[in-house]
Structures are given as structure tokens and as C-alpha cells.
Amino acid sequence: MNIFAAANTKNVFHKGKGGNLYQLDTISNQINLESKMTEFGWNINYISSEGKEKESCEMVNLVHRNNYLDIFRQEKSQTTYLSNGLMLQPSLYPTALEHALIAKRMVDSALKNGSAFSTVGGGHHCEFGMPFGFGLVNTLAISAVYATTLKQRVVILDLDTHYSNGCNDLLHNREDILMTSLWNQSIPAWKYCDSKDNLFHVKVTSSNDYFVELKKLMDKIEDFKPSLFIYHLGFDVLDSDRMGGVHGMNKAKLLLREKLVRKFIDKLQTPYLVYRGGGYVDYRDGELETSARKAGLLEIQMSAIKVYI
Ligand SMILES: [Zn+2]
Structure with missing residues (x-):
């Protein structure tokens, strides 16, 4: 399985209250996972946008408004935070280009090898x-729309x-794309679309409902x-x-979910691509506890990813 990562992830920083620079866990999660994968002997393709700006912009334009990427190209003298929660800085524009190329x-x-994985969300x-939630471009939507240009369903x-x-x-009212999801967290700033037509989403509150609703999604997909x-x-x-x-969603249930999804993909016999998403540890109980939680999260990520590789 080909594994993709963005070359510029390591250059994206955040500024603390005291002016210190650090990396948000959405960034350090990717970097730590990539190190662990390399340590494990997996080869990672780090995608750079050098000389590929036009190709990348074409991908962004498949789903976003004209000049969407200008959001990441402004120059401000004071520290500015964008609508996605990331600090405006020179590394964001090339990182956004890389994400679109990865998509x-x-x-x-x-389509060539049967599967692909990305450490990028x-x-x-x-x-x-507008970008939200630590995202730069909508990689899921870009992959989906690009695939339809290759006559995929x-x-x-x-x-x-x-x-x-x-x-x-971005994807409602498309006949060649079915968008399905289970979720339980939202904020008012995000645009809301009802579950209808080619969108099928369900809010779930407990792990008991989760597997029942997942089965319903799988039936729709089939x-x-x-x-x-x-x-x-x-x-997350x-x-x-x-x-x-x-x-009620513990590590065992998360791994069960991955085994069910993998079994379902095998049943469908389709090529598949996997984007890593979410995963944020609680850091309110001190440094020792936080680093133990981070190690635990890394371990569960590796176990889950192995299901697909
Ligand atoms: Zn999330």
C-alpha cells in the first residue's frame, strides 16, 4: 500500500500565549505517526508541491471557490489566526498545495494498486x-470529485x-458520489445540510447505537x-x-470498527483509500499523563492502520 504524507507538515507552527512556538497536536500527530511508520519499516512518499502548483490548483478548483488558496497567501505583520484555527505563516500555502496533490x-x-493511505486528514x-477545523483543503471531496472525472462511482x-x-x-446533489457519515459533534459556524438525496448521515450518541447505524450505512453503500x-x-x-x-467507544471497539470496515471493503471488492482523521488527547492531568496518553494514541493508530495495510 502506498503511504502519502505532506513534506511541509513539519514546518507548520502555532504561537503560545507567551509567544513561544509549538506544534498543535493535529500537526504533531501526523509527524509522530510518520516516524512510527518509518521505524516499523513502512515507506512513506513525502509529497512536495515544487513545480506542481498548477496541477495542485486544478485539484483545489474542482471543489473550492476561485482563488480559495489566497487565504493562505496573505501577508500580515501581526500574528493572525485563520478560520480553521491555524496561524497564518509562509508554510501554509505549500502545505495546502501538497494536500491537494495527495488527494x-x-x-x-x-486505482492502480488497490489501496492508498494518507497521514494527512x-x-x-x-x-x-472557507477552511475550518484545522483543515487546509477538503482532501476527501477533492479525491471524490477527481475520481468521478475518471468515470468512477x-x-x-x-x-x-x-x-x-x-x-x-461540496458534494450534495451529485449522482456519482454517495456521502455517508456517523458523527456526534458539531459547532454553529459549520454549514449544516440535512441527511437526504446523496447525503446520508446520522448523529450517534453511544457505542451501542454506533454499530447498528454503521450497518445501515453499509447497506446504503452496497x-x-x-x-x-x-x-x-x-x-476522535x-x-x-x-x-x-x-x-462507550473504547480501543477494543474502535479496532472492531476497523475490522468491520475492512471486511466490508473486501466484500465490495473496490479499490480504497484511507485518510487518517482526528485523535486528540486530554492534556489537563500533567505532562507525564499526557505523554502516556499520546503513546497510547499512537499505538492504537498503528493497530488500526495495520488493518488496512
Ligand atoms: Zn474530528
């Missing part, structure tokens, strides 16, 4: 004109715990008969997660 490479790779909060299964406002905004399967593997469903959490 394309993932599809090409899955699904960008599912990025709407038509695409399904997205988004199992990140947050509402998929961006994908629902009826749709996709030729390509796009999966957003959200780790864990009930210990700082930003989300489904009541």
Missing part, C-alpha cells in the same frame, strides 16, 4: 469558500466524530454499488478524546 495521488494509487470541515464513509460539514456542502471507496478513519470517536468522543 489526487491517493486516487491514482488506489480528510479536511472534511473545509467548505466551498464513489462512496465516502466518514467516521471521524465531527460533523462532515465541508463534504456535505445498494449504491461504488467502484471506489474513500474512508475517513477518525480516531474514542470516548477519552478531548475534542469529541462517542460514549
